[in-house]
Amino acid sequence: MSEKKDKSTTKKTPVYGILAEYSDPAVLIEACKKVRDAGFKKWDTYTPFPVHGIDPAMGIKPTILPWLVLCAGLTGLTTAILLQWWTNAHDYAWIVSGKPFWSIPANVPIMFELTVLLSALTTLGGMLALNKLPHPSHPLDLKERFERVTDDKFFLLIEASDPKYDADEVTALLAEHADVVEPLMDDDQTPAELPRGIIYGLVILTAAAIVPFALAAHARESHNRSPRIHIVPDMDFQTKYKAQRVNTFFDDRRADRPFVEGTVAQGNLQEDDHFYRGKSGNTWATTFPNQLQVSEATMKRGEQRFDIFCAPCHGLQGRGDGMVNKRAELIGAGVDGWVPPSDVTDPNLMKQPVGQLFNSITHGVRNMPAYGPQIDVEDRWAIILYVRALQRTRNATTKDLSPSEIASLK
Amino acid sequence: MTTAADVKQYNTQLEAENPFAQITENVCRVAEAPKPPKAWYISFAISSTVMLAFFSSIGFVFWEGIGAWGNMSPVFWGFPIVNFVFWVGIGHAGTLISAVLYLFRQDWRTGINRFAEAMTIFAVICAAIFPGIHIGRPWLPYWMFPIPNQMSMWPQFRSPLEWDVFAVSTYATVSILFWYMGMIPDLATLRDRSKSTVRRFAYGIFSMGWRGSSRQWHRYEKAYQILAALATPLVLSVHSVVSFDFATAQLPGWHTTIFPPYFVAGAIFGGFAMVVVLAVPARQFFGLKRIITMRHLENMCIIMLVTGTVVGYAYAMEFFIAWYGGVPEESFTFINRAFGPYAWAYWTMISCNVLAPQLFWFRRFRRSIPVMFIIAVFVNVGMWFERFVIVCTSLSRDFIPSNWGYFIPTKVDFITLIGSFGLFFTLFLLFCRYLPMVAMAEVKAIHYNHHMHHHH
Numbered sequence: 001m002s003e004k005k006d007k008s009t010t011k012k013t014p015v016y017g018i019l020a021e022y023s024d025p026a027v028l029i030e031a032c033k034k035v036r037d038a039g040f041k042k043w044d045t046y047t048p049f050p051v052h053g054i055d056p057a058m059g060i061k062p063t064i065l066p067w068l069v070l071c072a073g074l075t076g077l078t079t080a081i082l083l084q085w086w087t088n089a090h091d092y093a094w095i096v097s098g099k100p101f102w103s104i105p106a107n108v109p110i111m112f113e114l115t116v117l118l119s120a121l122t123t124l125g126g127m128l129a130l131n132k133l134p135h136p137s138h139p140l141d142l143k144e145r146f147e148r149v150t151d152d153k154f155f156l157l158i159e160a161s162d163p164k165y166d167a168d169e170v171t172a173l174l175a176e177h178a179d180v181v182e183p184l185m186d187d188d189q190t191p192a193e194l195p196r197g198i199i200y201g202l203v204i205l206t207a208a209a210i211v212p213f214a215l216a217a218h219a220r221e222s223h224n225r226s227p228r229i230h231i232v233p234d235m236d237f238q239t240k241y242k243a244q245r246v247n248t249f250f251d252d253r254r255a256d257r258p259f260v261e262g263t264v265a266q267g268n269l270q271e272d273d274h275f276y277r278g279k280s281g282n283t284w285a286t287t288f289p290n291q292l293q294v295s296e297a298t299m300k301r302g303e304q305r306f307d308i309f310c311a312p313c314h315g316l317q318g319r320g321d322g323m324v325n326k327r328a329e330l331i332g333a334g335v336d337g338w339v340p341p342s343d344v345t346d347p348n349l350m351k352q353p354v355g356q357l358f359n360s361i362t363h364g365v366r367n368m369p370a371y372g373p374q375i376d377v378e379d380r381w382a383i384i385l386y387v388r389a390l391q392r393t394r395n396a397t398t399k400d401l402s403p404s405e406i407a408s409l410k
Numbered sequence: 411m412t413t414a415a416d417v418k419q420y421n422t423q424l425e426a427e428n429p430f431a432q433i434t435e436n437v438c439r440v441a442e443a444p445k446p447p448k449a450w451y452i453s454f455a456i457s458s459t460v461m462l463a464f465f466s467s468i469g470f471v472f473w474e475g476i477g478a479w480g481n482m483s484p485v486f487w488g489f490p491i492v493n494f495v496f497w498v499g500i501g502h503a504g505t506l507i508s509a510v511l512y513l514f515r516q517d518w519r520t521g522i523n524r525f526a527e528a529m530t531i532f533a534v535i536c537a538a539i540f541p542g543i544h545i546g547r548p549w550l551p552y553w554m555f556p557i558p559n560q561m562s563m564w565p566q567f568r569s570p571l572e573w574d575v576f577a578v579s580t581y582a583t584v585s586i587l588f589w590y591m592g593m594i595p596d597l598a599t600l601r602d603r604s605k606s607t608v609r610r611f612a613y614g615i616f617s618m619g620w621r622g623s624s625r626q627w628h629r630y631e632k633a634y635q636i637l638a639a640l641a642t643p644l645v646l647s648v649h650s651v652v653s654f655d656f657a658t659a660q661l662p663g664w665h666t667t668i669f670p671p672y673f674v675a676g677a678i679f680g681g682f683a684m685v686v687v688l689a690v691p692a693r694q695f696f697g698l699k700r701i702i703t704m705r706h707l708e709n710m711c712i713i714m715l716v717t718g719t720v721v722g723y724a725y726a727m728e729f730f731i732a733w734y735g736g737v738p739e740e741s742f743t744f745i746n747r748a749f750g751p752y753a754w755a756y757w758t759m760i761s762c763n764v765l766a767p768q769l770f771w772f773r774r775f776r777r778s779i780p781v782m783f784i785i786a787v788f789v790n791v792g793m794w795f796e797r798f799v800i801v802c803t804s805l806s807r808d809f810i811p812s813n814w815g816y817f818i819p820t821k822v823d824f825i826t827l828i829g830s831f832g833l834f835f836t837l838f839l840l841f842c843r844y845l846p847m848v849a850m851a852e853v854k855a856i857h858y859n860h861h862m863h864h865h866h
Contacts (some may be wrong), residue, residue: 049855050627063629069636087564096568109573109651113580116644120584124591127633131626134618149622150599152430232549
């Protein structure tokens with residue numbers, strides 16, 4: 001410390017430049033024109049507010065800032081387009097109310113916002129960078145009178161480093177207009193390098209900033225058998241039983257409770273044994289239920305349903321010669337487990353009560369699957385009506401024909 | 411060797427014939443006074459208490475869940491969204507005064523632009539809190555931003571709510587940049603006048619070593635121009651995007667194309683009213699009557715009259731379109747607004763927003779401080795009710811009558827609403843105490859150009 005002091009006293013303080021003070025901006029502008037025309041390069045004026053007309057008087061060239069902002073704006077626009085296309089149309093294509101994955105109109109707002117955001121950040125950042133701010137210390141700061149530059153006084157400084165600089169000439173040039181002209185000493189004692197504490201602080205901060213990323217990288221690579229830490233329990237732990245879990249409160253230790261005995265869903269109360277199950281008491285019903293209208297229309301319906309659901313195996317005439325069976329025989333009658341479909345006009349089947357036929361259709365029989373889930377109750381009865389008709393065609397006698405039909409056969 | 415005291419002596423001698431020093435002194439005096447006026451202490455005590463109530467109510471909502479509010483089927487957007495739109499709207503007048511009037515070379519803005527911008531930022535802070543607490547799981551707000559996550563999911567960019575996230579965050583950022591950049595030269599003034607090391611250091615840090623170099627002023631002015639040019643379309647876009655939150659829905663009463671311009675007009679209207687509410691006491695207590703003059707107040711009253719009438723026209727147009735469009739649900743919604751269960755809110759809105767400002771046709775009322783203050787308060791109330799009417803009437807009675815309900819706010823709702831004003835005024839009072847309330851450099855420049863420019 002003492003050494004430094006000695007140096008500063010022995011070494012003559014260099015002159016930084018000549019500083020002139022003005023109290024009227026109009027006068028300052030006149031002075032500027034003089035300095036400009038004298039061809040000085042390293043000089044500047046300092047004012048409390050932007051003085052209009054000083055830029056041409058000082059020969060200040062327009063700043064490149066608008067071009068920087070334009071580039072930033074285009075970068076923002078491109079970023080927004082790529083961000084939205086990548087996230088919503090490419091990486092994870094969302095289906096949203098049938099809209100196209102990628103369309104300009106829906107993405108305009110964010111394009112606009114990001115353009116403005118990047119432009120604005122660049123405007124401030126670029127202004128500071130071009131102005132070399134923050135600028136912590138300057139020889140001017142040690143001039144008491146210079147404190148009024150942010151209040152009401154105007155200054156002009158020609159630096160000693162200017163090639164045209166000559167102390168006497170500059171003083172004479174400035175004295176023409178200025179209130180005060182005096183040399184500015186470069187006695188700025190502020191060290192150029194950063195204080196130790198700040199450097200250490202930055203090193204520690206940098207080291208600390210790496211830690212979270214290091215932890216994340218470690219977590220990606222390592223395996224951990226314990227569950228994740230829930231800082232906020234969210235809805236992961238709810239006081240409720242999930243389906244198929246154990247609940248010791250009940251005798252059967254099941255969390256999901258079965259229906260109360262005899263519960264029937266709305267509309268599923270099928271009390272009519274005859275209609276829904278083809279039974280009367282404990283035996284098969286032998287008559288069609290009352291709900292079925294035995295009519296030409298029902299017969300037609302039965303034929304249509306039979307041709308859809310039954311004919312593939314049983315054949316259009318019910319002889320058990322449907323396409324499926326033909327195919328099975330073609331492959332070879334010895335196909336394991338192939339039970340040929342019944343001939344519905346077989347006398348055995350003719351003897352069966354309608355209730356039993358209904359049951360066979362509903363629940364299936366031998367190789368035939370259950371058609372209950374596929375065919376409505378009424379349609380099943382209609383099919384049976386049609387089957388009965390098919391059976392009669394097979395065993396028809398002349399009694400079944402009207403006299404006119406018999407006559408036409410002769 | 412002069413001592414620091416001598417320097418200060420030299421710097422604080424006020425020359426009566428020196429307008430620049432007058433301006434500096436008038437503005438800096440407020441931030442430099444050893445003690446603020448008593449009114450400041452009283453206001454600060456009240457507003458910080460109300461702010462505490464605000465944060466307590468939010469804490470309670472975090473603890474309890476959003477069932478603490480009155481949001482309930484079918485009205486799931488209750489007070490939080492109403493407050494959000496209200497506060498964002500308040501913010502817009504600040505940007506308008508600073509940016510739009512700057513572009514239009516309206517020099518009278520310099521007296522009020524600084525604290526209008528401050529008002530913008532504090533209003534946006536209040537506004538931004540509401541969506542954050544409204545999401546229901548306030549520890550997951552980062553879901554709103556496109557951040558890679560373990561779910562491998564991205565936000566949905568076709569949603570107006572996502573546009574809103576970007577619009578409001580951009581708006582907040584740009585407002586802060588604009589405000590801060592405008593303050594750099596004035597912070598340097600405060601730095602150069604400061605008497606304590608702490609103040610010198612703090613103002614020194616934030617003024618970044620500004621010394622008023624003309625080469626720097628040149629770039630600074632260009633940057634200010636660009637920021638104003640960016641902020642102008644931004645301010646129009648933000649409230650349009652806020653209105654899309656409603657307008658892109660299918661709900662009768664929301665599904666209208668008039669929303670963007672109508673929301674922007676309403677925002678400017680409510681914002682200017684808030685500027686009046688803040689400016690009247692501020693100039694009174696801090697002695698800024700020379701800088702914020704009757705002309706400023708009168709101009710703001712005229713803007714309130716114009717925008718209030720525009721808003722009134724929009725209300726009428728909504729009814730006309732509902733009738734002209736011939737959609738029964740739409741017609742019903744508007745008749746329901748005016749004569750249904752929320753008629754009280756609707757007519758409060760009409761009388762505060764459309765009828766009250768009509769008094770400003772008379773010069774007497776435009777130039778009367780108490781009248782303009784009361785009307786400005788009315789306008790703020792009316793604008794809050796406008797958002798309430800839009801949100802609640804449409805949601806409470808939509809297409810299916812079996813869905814109908816009635817929104818009943820809870821105590822917590824009211825505490826959160828009133829509390830947000832506490833936050834707003836607390837921030838504003840701190841700003842008045844520690845930062846330059848008026849853009850000194852700009853006022854000086856305007857003054858010089860108008861009164862002292864005697865050479866060309």
